[in-house]
Amino acid sequence: MAEALVSTLLQQITTIICAGALEEVRLLKGVKEDLRKLKFNLTSIKALLEDAEQKQIPDKTVQLWLDRLQEESLDMEDALDEWRTVLFYRLTDGAENASFLQRKVCLFLRCFSFRRVYRYHGVARNIKEINERLDEIANDRVRYQLTDTPSRLLRRKESTSFIDESNIVGRDEVKKEIIGHLLCGTSKEGESYQTISIVGLGGIGKTTLAQLIYNDEEVKQHFTIRIWAYVSDISDQSKVAKTIIAELEGLDKVATLQMESLPLNSLLERICKSIEGKKYLLVLDDVWTENDGDFGGLNVTFKRGATGSRILVTTRKDTVSRVMGSSHTFHLKTLSQDLCWSILKKTALRERDQKTCEDLTPVGLRIAEKCEGLPLVAKTLGGHLQFQTTRKEWEDVLNSELWRMDVVHKDVFVPLLLSYYDLPSPVKQCFKYCASFRKDAAYFTSHLIANWKAQGYLGFNDGDDSLRELKGVEYLKCLEARSFLQIKDSDPFCGQFASCKLHDLVREFALYLTKGEFQKVEVSKGDKSMKMNSERTCRHLEVILESGFCFPESISDTEKLRTFQIFPCMGGVINDGDLCKLLNKARRLRALAIEYSDSTIPEEIGNLLHLRFLSLCSNLHLKRLPDEMGNLINLMVLDTASCFSLTCYPKGVRRLTRLTQLSGLIVRVDHDDPKEFSIGDLANLKQLVVLSMKMVGSTINVEESKKVKLQNLQEVKILVNEAIAKDEDTILESLNMSSVPRCCFDTDFQFFGRFSTPRNEYQYCGF
Incomplete structure (x- = not known):
């Protein structure tokens, strides 16, 4: 995760340094050179991170080095996020936001992670302090013998074809089915062999199943030649060819080493002579490569065998099965x-x-x-x-x-770590965020991607949001292909939204990687304060209030929280004063969910500069949102669905120009109200992709509605009263929404809720 964090920091620093009007921004004046030095330090450290990740398992001191770097990086990211926000709005926004920033800038500076700074000239001093700490971290490379070439210390033990079948249970049915495909005499038209793949999570028994099949008596009698080749992460055709030759010719280690100087062409000719016209079974165990060119020459060689030959592949990646051109793929299931x-x-x-x-x-x-x-x-x-x-x-x-x-x-x-290290750097931190998943819970992929965005894992929140959305989908597919996530295309509980689940061992593995960054706490009788115990600073916290018990008076270690999610059970109570204290303290929050609560939302919520994701859904007694909601200028997702007592939205929401998803919006449509969010204010929210809203008023002000041009809108749900529901087409046309791909129009008040499914049956990702 540290590698992805450092990459993000370098992007942010580059953005600030390259800002055209940098010298005009008084907040950043004088720190340009220090930012360049910061960038140099981070670039130097980044080159060491892959080697450090490999060494942290056997060497706990390296793990401490990585933990320290991660803490510093997260603190730096928060500070740079504040500076980028101020820079962005001073350079691009109008007087309304400029005056807002002028009022709030000192408040932002109080949130700086390294010291409390109250004047602009303190920023340069803080940058220098950051550089000093990074100098210390960078200098430790010598002590830990870190290099820019990964050591590859972590490897899976080489497999063989030998197995003690007396210790194996289960797999009889799938073994029988695979053997049936192996012994079938047909192949694809024009090809002498077929490839069959066994795909599954590390530790699920792929190699064991292949060994059982390889040693089956019927299989032995059917094939003239049987070859077992442990491939692992080797994508070098010469190494694979030597392994196959050693099996074919029964070579010892000395004879195998004598092949080192032979060119690939000679090796392939040697394989051809051995399998020419013979029906063979080749097992390629633990294949990782996803590049179809890695086996190009070998594929041609394999065709020299007799018709009916078979290649059996075991892999953790579904993509490998496709690259190898498998005629049949078996996704290995868990045991009872x-x-x-x-x-x-x-x-x-x-x-x-x-x-x-x-x-x-x-x-x-x-x-x-x-x-x-x-x-x-x-x-x-x-x-x-x-x-x-x-x-x-x-x-x-x-x-x-x-x-x-x-x-x-x-x-x-260890097998899961091999799969984890194989992930692209940005996908690693997305996977680690899945430590927030609950046991056996399914989650909406749309909300998971929204939270990845909120944490900054998919890039910055200025620019084209559709590109970040596509990147999120790509990362989901990457995790699914490696068996880390189980994704469903559709689900009866969530309509067109896809859902995903996490195998519980994979969840435990994510918790192991994060070591206490994600915590879930249940508050019961007598809990007046709550202490988070972890090996690292808690960054993501979920609190469940048991029935009849109150939110604790104090929660320690909240200053660095990035996610806070609270769910009162029926009868659980959140004290408004305690919630105010929390929001005043936890100003680095990027995702906040206060759901199924009777609490009001305090004005202190406006202090959360970093907030990107806010869910207040199903707060049945929530009557109003504070005017300070308009201060959340980085907010991308706002959800107030099923807040049935909410009567209006504050005017300031029109300033939230980075919103991409807005659920439960209440819009005054008959006139431009000075205090309430009105129909013309939608024109400001140009990045909206998903919108559900309730129209309030006896008629629609056509002149105001014509201001609305939401060109990115993909999905809209509109709730109207009987008075303005007479001409649906006219309403959509006046709002420039006639061409929205998914549009729903209703007068049923219950429609405005999220879903009717009880929470314990289906959960969506609030983290």
């Missing part, structure tokens, strides 16, 4: 709880007497649930429990979070 228990108890209950087994079995069955269907987890926990002799020790394992268990880090998370 009973099968996980069968794997686990083979080791855990070995050599124990019957009474002990009977005593431990109830706890063991519940531990098997934690395996989430992954045989590697079952095997790992079984080995760990083998040395735990008492029921209390087994219960400790049951109640432990997997991401905190050292044995899981060593044996289970």
